[in-house]
Amino acid sequence: MIPKGPEAFYTIKLDEDKKFIKWVDFNVPYSLLEKTLALDIKSYGTETKLNWIELLAYCAAKCGGNFKKHKNSTLDNLVNELKSGAKISDLTRDLKYYDYYYEAYSAVLGGFVGEFEIEVDDKDNPGQKKFVKKYGLKAFSPIAKGYNYSHYDDFGNSRSYGFSRKHLGNDLMGSIGTPVIAVESGIIEAMGWNQYGGWRIGIRSFDGLRYYYYAHLRKNHPYNNTLAVGQIVKAGDVIGYLGMTGYSIKPNVNNIKTPHLHFGMQLIFDESQKESVNEIWIDVYNIVKLLNKNRSAVVKDAELNDYFRVYDIKDPAIPQEIDTLPSPVTTGPTP
Incomplete structure (x- = not known):
C-alpha cells in the first residue's frame, strides 16, 4: 500500500x-x-x-x-x-x-524474462549438448536443482546482533555445501567477510537497478574458486555454497545457529542510495517461490573441488562493452 x-x-x-x-x-x-x-x-x-x-x-x-x-x-x-x-x-x-x-x-x-539461448541435451548426438533459443523466465532460483531448502516470509523480522534492526531479505534453510546460484547475470561488486553476513557476495545487474546479496556462505570454502570482484557471472552460474558464517568480527567463524542462505535484493535508482540510510530492500519471498520454477542443474568437478552448471546460457543482457558498469563496492548490508 x-x-x-x-x-x-x-x-x-x-x-x-x-x-x-x-x-x-x-x-x-x-x-x-x-x-x-x-x-x-x-x-x-x-x-x-x-x-x-x-x-x-x-x-x-x-x-x-x-x-x-x-x-x-x-x-x-x-x-x-x-x-x-x-x-x-x-x-x-x-x-x-x-x-x-x-x-x-x-x-x-526487469531482468527476469526475455529471449535467451540455453543448452539442452542433443537427442541426435548422445552425450552432446546444443543451444536452443527460448523466451521465458531466464532468472534462476538461488538454490541449485536437486537440493532441498525451506523458507517462509521473514522479511522485516527483528534482528539483534550488533544492533536492533529489521531483517532485509529471505532466509533459505538448507544443508551446508548446497550450491548457491546467481539469480541474474551481472557483475560481482563485493566478496569477502562481513561481520553480520559472514562470507558474502554481492552482484549488480547490468542495468544497475538490482543488487543481489548472498550471505552466510560456507566456512573455509564459501565461493566458487573461479570468481573475483569485477568479474561477470551469468544467470544460473554457481557462485558459492550455503553455510552458517557470520555474527563475528573475526573472519571465517560459524556463529549462525542454523545453516541457511540469506538472499536479498536492493533497488538502486540513484547511486546515492547504494550505501546509505535510504537503501531500498524489498521482500523477495514470493520472488524466490516464483524462481523455483527455474533451477540450475550442477555437477562437481572433482579436480577443482567446485560445482559448475551443467547447461550454459547465452544471455543478451550481458553487454558487449562493460566500461559503464557500476564501480565495485567493498561493504554490505546487515542480514
Whole structure:
C-alpha cells in the first residue's frame, strides 16, 4: 500500500535536477506473479504480446497497492481489452500512480524474462549438448536443482546482533555445501567477510537497478574458486555454497545457529542510495517461490573441488562493452 502523495515515494536531487524513486513496497501476491508471467510467456510470438510488468503495474494502480482489494476481473478485463486492440498507454494515461508502479516493478523484475539461448541435451548426438533459443523466465532460483531448502516470509523480522534492526531479505534453510546460484547475470561488486553476513557476495545487474546479496556462505570454502570482484557471472552460474558464517568480527567463524542462505535484493535508482540510510530492500519471498520454477542443474568437478552448471546460457543482457558498469563496492548490508 502506497503512502499518500507522490512526494512520499519520489525524491529530487537538487544539484542534478533528477527525480528518482525512494520507496518501494514489493507486495505482489505469488498468484498474480505466476499468472502474469504465464500470460507474458504464452503471448510471445502472437499478435498481442503481453508484458507482465505492465499487467502488474496496472493491477497495482487499480488497487492502490493494496492487493487485498485486487480483483481477478481487473486483470482478466485488461487482457481482454489488450487482445481486442487497446493500447496499454491509452488505458493507463489517466491511471494514477501507474507510471510509479511500472518503474518500480521494472526495477524489481526487469531482468527476469526475455529471449535467451540455453543448452539442452542433443537427442541426435548422445552425450552432446546444443543451444536452443527460448523466451521465458531466464532468472534462476538461488538454490541449485536437486537440493532441498525451506523458507517462509521473514522479511522485516527483528534482528539483534550488533544492533536492533529489521531483517532485509529471505532466509533459505538448507544443508551446508548446497550450491548457491546467481539469480541474474551481472557483475560481482563485493566478496569477502562481513561481520553480520559472514562470507558474502554481492552482484549488480547490468542495468544497475538490482543488487543481489548472498550471505552466510560456507566456512573455509564459501565461493566458487573461479570468481573475483569485477568479474561477470551469468544467470544460473554457481557462485558459492550455503553455510552458517557470520555474527563475528573475526573472519571465517560459524556463529549462525542454523545453516541457511540469506538472499536479498536492493533497488538502486540513484547511486546515492547504494550505501546509505535510504537503501531500498524489498521482500523477495514470493520472488524466490516464483524462481523455483527455474533451477540450475550442477555437477562437481572433482579436480577443482567446485560445482559448475551443467547447461550454459547465452544471455543478451550481458553487454558487449562493460566500461559503464557500476564501480565495485567493498561493504554490505546487515542480514
